[in-house]
Amino acid sequence: MSLDYEHVWGYVLGGYGLTAGALGSYAFWLTKKLRRARRSVREANE
Amino acid sequence: MSKQASGRAQTVNAGRPWLGLTAFAGVSATFVMGLVVAPKDEQQRDAYRLLYMHVPAAWLAYLAFTVTAIASALYLVPRTRHLRWDYLAGASGELGVMFTALMLAGGSLWGKPVWGQWWAWEARLTTTAILLFLYLGYLALRRIGGSPQQRATRSAIAGLIAFIDVPIVHFSVSWWATLHQEGSVFNDKMQLHIRDGVMQFTLLLAVASFTLLYVWMCMRRMELLALDEGLAERELQLAIDERSNRPATTNPVTV
Numbered sequence: 001m002s003l004d005y006e007h008v009w010g011y012v013l014g015g016y017g018l019t020a021g022a023l024g025s026y027a028f029w030l031t032k033k034l035r036r037a038r039r040s041v042r043e044a045n046e
Numbered sequence: 047m048s049k050q051a052s053g054r055a056q057t058v059n060a061g062r063p064w065l066g067l068t069a070f071a072g073v074s075a076t077f078v079m080g081l082v083v084a085p086k087d088e089q090q091r092d093a094y095r096l097l098y099m100h101v102p103a104a105w106l107a108y109l110a111f112t113v114t115a116i117a118s119a120l121y122l123v124p125r126t127r128h129l130r131w132d133y134l135a136g137a138s139g140e141l142g143v144m145f146t147a148l149m150l151a152g153g154s155l156w157g158k159p160v161w162g163q164w165w166a167w168e169a170r171l172t173t174t175a176i177l178l179f180l181y182l183g184y185l186a187l188r189r190i191g192g193s194p195q196q197r198a199t200r201s202a203i204a205g206l207i208a209f210i211d212v213p214i215v216h217f218s219v220s221w222w223a224t225l226h227q228e229g230s231v232f233n234d235k236m237q238l239h240i241r242d243g244v245m246q247f248t249l250l251l252a253v254a255s256f257t258l259l260y261v262w263m264c265m266r267r268m269e270l271l272a273l274d275e276g277l278a279e280r281e282l283q284l285a286i287d288e289r290s291n292r293p294a295t296t297n298p299v300t301v
Contacts, residue, residue, distance in 0.1 A: 008093040008159045015096045015155040016077060019103070019148055023073065023259065026144060027066075030266050037273040044280055 066262045072255025076102075079248040087245075096156040098248055102256035103149040110142030110260065111181065111212050118205035121198055129275075130268070132198035135205050137267035139184055141260055146178045161225065169218040170226035177215055180208040194275055 080098035087094035117135035120126045153171070154164045165171065184204050188197060219226055 008091065011155045011159050012081070012092055012095050015099050015152045016081060018151055018155075019099045020077070022144060022148055027070075027259075027263065030263060030270065034266055034270050034273075037270055037277065040277055041273055044277065 062262075062265075065258065065265075069255055069258035069262050072251060073259055076248065076252040076255050079244075079251060084244050084248045085242060090160060093156060093159050096152055098252045100149060100152040100156060101249060102252045103145045103152060105253055106145040106256055106260050107142050107149055107177075108212060108216065109257070110138045110145060110264075111177075111209055113138040113264075114142060114181075114184075114205045115209035115212075118202035118209075121202045122206075129194055129198060130272075132194070132201065133268040133271040134264070135201060136185075136188055136271055137264045139181055139188075139205065140267060141263055143178065143181045143185060145260075146174065146181065150174060150178065166225050168225040169222040170215065170224050173211060173215045173218045177208075177211045180211055184208050194279075 076098060080095050084095065084098070086092055114135045117131040117138065121128070121131040121135065150171075157166070158164050184201065187204050188201050190197070190200075192200075218224060
């Protein structure tokens with residue numbers, strides 16, 4: 001089997017894109033949920 | 047203040063902004079170094095660049111599940127029992143699942159051009175897939191109803207049982223003849239030798255910045271778990287008071 005190492009940028013960019021997407025999405029979701037929870041706690045304690 | 051509320055108050059009030067900013071700056075620098083600055087590998091050419099995503103993901107999967115196991119054990123020991131260990135175990139377990147999925151996906155994207163196939167049922171990949179499903183089960187178990195203490199106890203037991211697979215994954219490449227190579231960084235027999243200074247620095251940066259990101263996310267996830275539970279308990283208490291026609295007697299939700 002001959003391996004074509006010269007044409008792998010699609011795989012490489014896919015891996016980096018997937019990582020960036022997953023980490024970015026999780027951080028965004030977490031920040032949004034945390035802000036909402038903090039606000040709810042403030043309102044509940046008022 | 048109730049014992050549970052007190053527990054939440056002592057939970058890490060987290061997510062220091064500087065930590066998150068440093069982590070994201072480090073991860074961004076890793077992307078630039080990995081894609082642009084680091085030189086090609088002599089044998090694998092550009093395919094090896096996936097290593098800068100795959101290795102930190104694998105390291106953090108191990109780290110996250112180890113933290114989950116330690117926190118689970120600390121919750122089960124009566125002398126150290128505290129809900130903050132349960133929050134830490136849950137937060138770290140969730141992150142471990144994410145990093146395991148990224149490790150498998152990144153490995154698969156590397157495997158296609160290098161091995162010629164997306165997936166192989168060999169020891170390392172199979173035990174890692176089992177690890178992913180074990181901890182998905184752990185996360186599902188955490189969502190089953192019951193008091194926080196009941197959830198924490200059953201989750202802690204599950205977290206310790208699931209951890210058995212972590213050393214099996216790690217040593218699978220030594221115990222069985224596998225397609226997956228042995229350790230990529232410290233093994234001289236490896237096809238991929240990381241001797242170039244820029245390559246070594248990029249890998250170090252990747253591991254350090256991803257680890258910082260894990261710490262930042264874990265602290266924030268812990269705080270979110272604590273807040274959500276505090277709010278849920280308060281709502282329950284309000285409902286009980288309303289049903290029994292009592293004036294509301296709830297403690298404030300603490301952070």
